Structure formats: C-alpha cells, structure tokens
Amino acid sequence: xxxxxxxxxQFALTIMVHYLFPPLxxxxxxxxxxxxxxxxxxxxxxxxxxxxxxxRIFAVNFAMxxxxxxxxxxxxxxxxxxxxxxxxxxxxxxxxxxxxxxFFLESGFxxxxxxxxxxxxxxxxxxxxxxxFLGSVFSSVWIVIANSWMHTPAGFHIVEGPSGPRAEITxxxxxxxxxxxxxxxxxxxxxxxxxxxxxxCSISAWYLLRDRHxxxxxxxxxxxxxxxxxxxxxxxxxGHQAGETVAELQPTKLAAFEGHFHTEAAPLWLFGxxxxxxxxxxxxxxxxxxxxxxxxxxxxxxMPGLLEVPPxxxxxxxxxxxxxxxxxxxxxxxxxITTLGMLLWATGRLFRYRWVHGIFVVGVVPAYxxxxxxxxxxxxGRQPWIVHGLLRTDEALSEAVTxxxxxxxxxxxxTVYTLLLVVWWWVMNAKIQHGPEEPEAPRPDGGLIEAAAxxxxxxxGH
Amino acid sequence: xxxxxxxxxxxxxxxxxxxxxxxxDLGVGMLxxxxxxxxxxxxxxxxxxxxxxxxxxVWLVTFGGxxxxxxxxxxxxxxxxxxxxxxxxxxxxxxRAAAIEFRSKVKxxxxxxxxxxxxxxxxxxxxxxxxxxxGNLVWGVELVDNVMQGxxxxxxxxxxxxxxxxAVALFAMHGSxxxxxxxxxxxxxxxxxxxxxxxGVFNGLYLLVTMATLVARPGVTRHLQAYPAAWLLVxxxxxxVMNIPRSIxxxxxxxxxxxxxxxxxxxxxxxxxxxYPNLVPGLPGTDGMTIYGAASSQATLKLMxxxxxxxxxxxxxxxxxxxxxxxxxxxxxxxxx
Numbered sequence: 001x002x003x004x005x006x007x008x009x010q011f012a013l014t015i016m017v018h019y020l021f022p023p024l025x026x027x028x029x030x031x032x033x034x035x036x037x038x039x040x041x042x043x044x045x046x047x048x049x050x051x052x053x054x055x056r057i058f059a060v061n062f063a064m065x066x067x068x069x070x071x072x073x074x075x076x077x078x079x080x081x082x083x084x085x086x087x088x089x090x091x092x093x094x095x096x097x098x099x100x101x102x103f104f105l106e107s108g109f110x111x112x113x114x115x116x117x118x119x120x121x122x123x124x125x126x127x128x129x130x131x132x133f134l135g136s137v138f139s140s141v142w143i144v145i146a147n148s149w150m151h152t153p154a155g156f157h158i159v160e161g162p163s164g165p166r167a168e169i170t171x172x173x174x175x176x177x178x179x180x181x182x183x184x185x186x187x188x189x190x191x192x193x194x195x196x197x198x199x200x201c202s203i204s205a206w207y208l209l210r211d212r213h214x215x216x217x218x219x220x221x222x223x224x225x226x227x228x229x230x231x232x233x234x235x236x237x238x239g240h241q242a243g244e245t246v247a248e249l250q251p252t253k254l255a256a257f258e259g260h261f262h263t264e265a266a267p268l269w270l271f272g273x274x275x276x277x278x279x280x281x282x283x284x285x286x287x288x289x290x291x292x293x294x295x296x297x298x299x300x301x302x303m304p305g306l307l308e309v310p311p312x313x314x315x316x317x318x319x320x321x322x323x324x325x326x327x328x329x330x331x332x333x334x335x336x337i338t339t340l341g342m343l344l345w346a347t348g349r350l351f352r353y354r355w356v357h358g359i360f361v362v363g364v365v366p367a368y369x370x371x372x373x374x375x376x377x378x379x380x381g382r383q384p385w386i387v388h389g390l391l392r393t394d395e396a397l398s399e400a401v402t403x404x405x406x407x408x409x410x411x412x413x414x415t416v417y418t419l420l421l422v423v424w425w426w427v428m429n430a431k432i433q434h435g436p437e438e439p440e441a442p443r444p445d446g447g448l449i450e451a452a453a454x455x456x457x458x459x460x461g462h
Numbered sequence: 463x464x465x466x467x468x469x470x471x472x473x474x475x476x477x478x479x480x481x482x483x484x485x486x487d488l489g490v491g492m493l494x495x496x497x498x499x500x501x502x503x504x505x506x507x508x509x510x511x512x513x514x515x516x517x518x519x520v521w522l523v524t525f526g527g528x529x530x531x532x533x534x535x536x537x538x539x540x541x542x543x544x545x546x547x548x549x550x551x552x553x554x555x556x557x558r559a560a561a562i563e564f565r566s567k568v569k570x571x572x573x574x575x576x577x578x579x580x581x582x583x584x585x586x587x588x589x590x591x592x593x594x595x596x597g598n599l600v601w602g603v604e605l606v607d608n609v610m611q612g613x614x615x616x617x618x619x620x621x622x623x624x625x626x627x628x629a630v631a632l633f634a635m636h637g638s639x640x641x642x643x644x645x646x647x648x649x650x651x652x653x654x655x656x657x658x659x660x661x662g663v664f665n666g667l668y669l670l671v672t673m674a675t676l677v678a679r680p681g682v683t684r685h686l687q688a689y690p691a692a693w694l695l696v697x698x699x700x701x702x703v704m705n706i707p708r709s710i711x712x713x714x715x716x717x718x719x720x721x722x723x724x725x726x727x728x729x730x731x732x733x734x735x736x737x738y739p740n741l742v743p744g745l746p747g748t749d750g751m752t753i754y755g756a757a758s759s760q761a762t763l764k765l766m767x768x769x770x771x772x773x774x775x776x777x778x779x780x781x782x783x784x785x786x787x788x789x790x791x792x793x794x795x796x797x798x799x
Contacts, residue, residue, distance in 0.1 A: 052797075059563075063559055063562070067555065070526075070555055070556075073523060073526050076530065076537075077526075077530065077538055077540070077541025077542060078541045078545050078549065079542070081541065081542035082538070084538040087534075088530055088531065088533075088534020088535070088538070089531075092758070093769075095531065096524065096528045096532075096766060097527075098527065099520065099523050100524055100527075100773035101769075103520045104517065104524070107516040107519075110516060111512075111514060111517060112513070112784060112787055114797055115512060115795060115797055117795065119795075162535050162608065166534075168758070168762065169762050170761075398538070398545070400545065405614075409545070409549040412549060412553055413553075416553050416556060416557070430568070
C-alpha cells in the first residue's frame with residue numbers, strides 16, 4: 001500500500017477511536033450539570049448520588065478522550081506536513097485557540113469536579129461542573145471551525161510561503177464564521193447530545209429491566225429521554241441546514257451522498273447501492289424528486305450530478321452513500337423511539353413495558369454508530385480534496401515519511417488502541433454493574449437536617 | 463521586538479510551563495515503583511498528581527497548537543522529521559493516561575502491578591524521548607528544502623541520548639522533591655535518598671552535557687557573549703542548582719522545589735538562547751530554519767498574540783485555583799485513583 005492510503009487509514013483509525021469519547025463527554029457533561037444543579041437546588045442526597053455516578057463514568061471517558069486526542073494534534077505535523085505548511089496560518093490558529101480557551105478550562109476544573117467532593121463548597125463544585133462542560137463545548141467550537149474551513153474555506157488568501165503557496169488569514173471572523181461552521185457545529189452538538197441522552201437512557205433502562213436503583217433510573221431515564229428527544233429533532237433541523245450549504249458549495253459531495261450521477265431533478269433514496277458502471281442506483285427505493293424538493297422546495301429543480309466533474313474528482317461514492325444513509329436511518333430511528341417514549345410518558349405508561357426499555361438499552365449502539373457514520377460520510381465526501389478546491393489530499397503528505405514508517409505506526413496504534421478499548425469496556429462495565437450509591441430519600445415532611453435533628457431528640461427522650 | 467521573536471518567547475513560556483508542571487509529574491511517575499512499596503503507598507503517589515497531571519499535559523498540547531499556528535514550517539518539519547520518536551512518544555503519553563486512570567479500578571494484584579510498571583516505564587519513555595528531541599535541536603539536523611534528512615537511527619546519536627538522560631535525571635529530581643512535599647511518614651523518609659541520588663545524577667549529567675555542548679557547538683553562547691548581563695542568569699542557575707542539596711540537607715523541601723523549578727525554567731531559557739533566531743538549526747556550516755523562515759503571516763502572529771493575551775491570564779488563574787484547592791499532603795478520598 002502506498003503512503004497516501006496508509007496515512008489516510010491511520011488518520012481514520014485514530015480519529016474514529018478518538019471520536020468515541022468527545023461527543024459522549026459533551027452530552028454527558030450537559031446531563032452532569034443538570035444533576036449538580038438539581039442537587040444544589042433541592043439538597044436531595046439522591047441527586048448527589050446521581051451526580052457522583054455520572055461523574056465517575058464521565059471521568060473515564062474524559063481521560064480516554066485526552067489520551068487519544070493528543071495523537072490528533074500531533075498527526076497533522078507527523079503525517080500531513082505539506083498540509084500543515086499550507087494551512088498552518090489558518091488551521092493552526094484555531095487549534096491554538098482551542099488549547100488556550102478550552103483545554104485548560106476543562107482539564108483544570110475536571111480535577112475539582114472529580115476529586116473535589118470533600119474539598120470545595122457546593123457552589124464551587126457546581127461551578128467546576130459547568131466549567132468542564134463549557135470547556136468541552138468551547139473545544140468543539142474551535143475544532144469544528146477548523147474542520148469546516150477545510151470544507152468551505154473563507155477569510156483567507158493564497159500567497160507564496162517559505163515552501164510554496166500557502167493560505168493566510170485575511171479576515172479572522174470570516175474564517176471563524178465560514179459558510180458551514182455554525183450549522184455544522186449545531187449538528188455536532190446535536191449528535192453529541194443524542195449520544196449523551198441515549199447513553200443515559202441505555203444504562204437507566206438496563207437498571208429498570210433488572211429492577212435496580214429504581215428512583216435513580218426513573219429520574220435518569222426521564223432526563224435522558226428529554227435530552228435525546230430534543231437532540232434528535234435538532235439533528236434533523238441542523239442536518240437539513242447543513243445539507244443546503246453542501247448543495248450550494250460542495251455539490252459533488254451532495255451528489256455522492258445521494259448517488260446522484262446525472263444533472264437532473266434529484267430523487268431521495270431511502271436505500272440502494274450506487275453503481276459506477278451504469279451510473280445509477282441499484283436495489284434502491286427512492287422518493288422521486290425528493291432531494292430537489294428538500295433543497296429547493298421544488299421536486300423538478302435540476303441539481304448537478306457527479307458527472308459534472310471528472311471521476312478523479314469524485315470521492316468513494318459507495319462508501320459516502322452508505323455511511324450517509326446509515327446516519328439518516330439512525331436519525332429516523334431516534335425520532336421514532338423518542339416519539340414513542342414521549343407518548344408513553346404523556347399517558348403515564350413510560351415505565352410499564354419491558355420491551356421499550358429493551359430498545360433503549362441497545363439504543364446507545366446506533367448513537368455511537370450515527371456519530372461515526374456522519375463523520376465518515378462528510379470527510380470521505382470531501383475527497384479528493386483535503387481543503388475543498390484548494391489542496392488535494394495526495395499533495396498534503398509529509399515529505400520525510402515513508403510507507404514503512406506509517407505501516408509500523410498503524411501497527412502500534414492498532415495494538416495499543418485494541419488494548420485500551422478492551423480495558424475501557426471492562427472498566428465501564430464494572431462501574432455500570434456497580435451502579436450508583438443508594439442514599440436515603442428525604443422525608444416528605446422535612447429536609448435531612450430536620451430528620452437528623454428529630455432523630456437526636458427522639459434519642460434524648462428515651 | 464518583532465512578532466516572530468515575540469512568538470519565540472511565548473513558545474518558550476509555554477515550554478517552560480510544561481517542563482515545570484508536567485516535569486514533576488513525569489518525575490513522580492518514574493519514581494513510583496522505586497519509592498512506594500505497598501498498594502496504599504502507590505495510591506498516595508498516584509494521587510499526589512491525580513487532579514493535576516491532566517492540566518499539566520495541556521501545556522504540551524497548547525505548545526503544539528501554538529507552534530502549528532505561529533511557525534507552521536517548523537511544526538511540519540520537526541513533527542514529520544521525528545516521525546517514529548513522536549509516534550512512540552504519543553503511545554507513552556497514552557499509556558501514562560491509561561495507567562493513571564485504570565490502575566486502581568480493579569482490586570487485583572497483577573492488574574495493579576501491570577499498570578504500575580506501565581506508568582513508570584511510560585513516564586521514563588516520555589521524558590527520554592522529549593530530551594532526545596531537544597538534543598537533536600541543539601545539535602542541529604540536516605535540512606534540504608525544509609525537510610529533515612536521515613532516518614530514525616540518525617536521531618539517536620550520543621549527544622541526543624545524553625540530553626535524554628539529562629531530562630530524565632532533571633524531572634526525576636524535580637518529581638522527588640515534589641513527592642517529598644506531598645507525602646509524610648515512612649513513605650516520605652524513603653524519598654529522601656532518591657532526592658540525593660537524582661540530584662547526583664543530574665549534576666553529573668548537567669556538567670557532562672554542558673561541556674559536550676561547549677566543545678561541539680560553541681555557537682550556543684553567542685547571545686550570552688553579546689549580552690554579558692545574561693551571564694547573571696547563568697550564575698543564578700548555578701546558584702539554584704547548588705541550593706537544591708543545601709535545602710534538602712536543611713530539610714527545607716519547599717525551597718528545594720522552588721530552586722528546581724527555577725532550574726527547569728532557566729534551562730528552557732538557555733535552550734531558547736542557544737537556538738535563537740533558529741528554530742530548527744542546521745548542522746554546523748549549513749543553514750537552519752529561522753523563526754523568520756518558519757513564521758505565519760504577521761497579521762496572524764498579531765491575532766494570536768491577542769488570543770494569548772486574553773487566554774493566558776485565565777489559564778494562570780485556573781491553574782492557581784486548582785493548585786490551591788489541592789494544596790497540602792495527599793489524602794485518599796472516595797474518588798481517588
């Protein structure tokens with residue numbers, strides 16, 4: 001295999017493993033702030049137990065995200081040196097801002113969140129949880145801005161640098177608010193909250209099936225369901241918004257998403273297999289004019305097909321089509337199960353049917369998968385460009401790096417990541433099996449303090 | 463001062479912050495199995511850096527991001543030129559994080575011993591590899607059109623390895639003093655001989671590497687000769703090095719730690735003085751990559767200076783809050799590692 005394919009495989013491997021963790025910490029971070037707020041507001045020890053439980057889960061995933069995240073920052077330089085020289089002025093700036101504004105915030109306050117239970121006051125602890133969450137959100141802001149710039153570059157000009165032409169910032173805010181950055185950020189947050197919500201629902205539903213931690217799992221399930229419902233609709237809206245920008249600025253990518261070969265009114269395929277030979281979609285089912293309707297509000301609107309550009313400018317159409325449709329199907333699945341969950345809740349039957357809980361237990365798998373598939377489709381869909389329209393991926397490699405070197409580092413990462421994921425799975429399983437602590441419920445006639453004081457008076461009376 | 467020079471200095475500040483902060487927790491990692499014998503002691507050692515190591519490592523991540531933004535040519539050239547060493551470095555960093563996070567999660571002797579060994583080995587490997595990278599920079603590398611020549615073995619010449627060993631001794635010493643400050647009783651007593659040993663090895667290697675540098679790369683002192691006042695800093699550094707054994711002997715570990723912190727910062731400064739205005743020096747007689755040949759546009763350097771000016775005071779304030787929260791001797795809480 002050549003160094004290009006190996007470098008792409010290594011990047012795919014390391015980013016896919018990394019991306020198991022950040023969306024969960026963003027989504028779970030939001031849930032955690034909710035638990036901390038509820039604890040502070042109600043002074044109910046059961047919310048404290050809930051916050052402690054989710055913090056333990058959060059901490060393991062956060063550590064994994066940090067460990068696998070440093071790899072990403074190094075890899076631009078190690079494997080994609082020509083890319084780094086070309087975009088450093090723009091892309092490097094966003095990455096540096098991420099370090100300064102986000103990473104210090106989240107990792108600093110994470111120490112207080114995880115280890116501060118007996119060291120800091122409750123408001124400080126609540127503040128720490130909020131800062132950790134905000135840090136992870138800021139981090140997503142900068143990295144999505146940097147990534148969006150690779151899809152829809154803006155606010156730059158090309159000038160001669162020390163090793164050839166390169167991009168330099170001309171307008172920082174145009175770079176930050178490039179045409180796709182905000183809607184993609186919205187979509188990334190939606191995906192993260194889907195994962196956070198589905199994760200909380202999955203663990204809670206598993207306890208419900210086992211009839212363990214009843215109060216905890218009912219409360220958590222409701223919180224998770226609300227988050228998941230809102231996030232699923234948000235993903236639909238943001239996905240639609242992002243799709244319109246792709247249609248306008250990266251029509252070849254949209255054509256690959258939809259297997260749209262010829263410039264004509266575009267159908268919406270529910271599933272199928274794009275055939276490069278016949279330039280049609282085989283074994284598929286489509287809504288005629290559906291894509292034209294969605295993008296242009298007109299089923300007869302003519303949309304540019306893949307054949308507008310030569311095949312060497314196409315991405316891998318089969319891969320992009322299938323991953324994109326996989327993501328859409330998963331999105332529809334979440335709209336379906338959350339609607340079901342909400343209807344059951346509204347009619348007071350949320351905790352009645354075991355099969356519903358069963359669906360939510362396994363629902364975390366499509367949540368992880370949907371996040372991964374979405375990224376595969378959007379990044380592979382950008383190919384053969386590394387920066388859309390400016391720099392091709394095969395021009396972006398490191399001059400000093402050989403295929404043997406990349407093969408050996410893939411072997412190293414493959415081995416280490418396999419070990420890491422096995423241990424992660426085991427530790428997560430142990431934590432979930434152990435479950436939250438079970439504090440006493442406060443008495444309905446008074447808080448804990450009165451209950452304790454009452455107990456002491458009663459003791460004194462005897 | 464021009465903008466590339468300002469960014470050269472800011473990168474020096476980030477590198478010094480990293481070396482001071484992650485320096486002690488890497489040192490703690492290297493000494494982990496040597497000073498702590500029981501499971502309880504090992505947990506104490508691990509938790510002495512528990513809430514802090516992650517924030518410390520962010521200094522490295524931010525250094526990398528800032529290098530990418532301010533000097534993309536240097537970032538691309540060094541990271542791709544040190545491909546295999548950096549891949550190993552990434553994996554030692556991963557092992558360290560995993561070992562800290564997972565070690566105490568399972569109550570089994572072999573499980574914990576496995577992660578203990580990995581934690582120590584990864585801390586050692588991380589420090590060694592970073593020292594080797596610094597050694598290569600001071601020694602110079604062969605550059606053709608901004609691309610580093612030679613293979614992985616060419617990065618492992620004796621001078622670079624000696625610099626790696628020096629980094630190991632320096633961080634082990636710095637970490638031993640930190641650990642002495644955070645522990646008490648029998649464990650603390652067992653750390654005392656390690657403070658002496660690491661100091662002795664550091665001192666010997668420091669002399670050796672300094673002499674080797676002055677003989678083989680006399681140009682490193684050119685800025686010190688141009689600004690004689692800078693020798694005061696060299697003198698202060700030597701005084702700080704000598705103050706370490708004095709403070710340990712008098713039982714003033716706080717002062718010893720302040721001195722080792724100062725020494726780490728001075729060594730980063732001297733590294734900067736040796737390199738400037740090069741970022742990636744060539745071998746003697748050949749041109750290296752200077753900060754001017756490696757920098758981003760002036761507009762971007764200015765913009766990034768604003769980002770740093772807004773961000774760094776916040777960074778210093780949260781670092782202070784976290785260190786203040788976890789001051790004093792280490793105790794094992796409910797959520798301890």
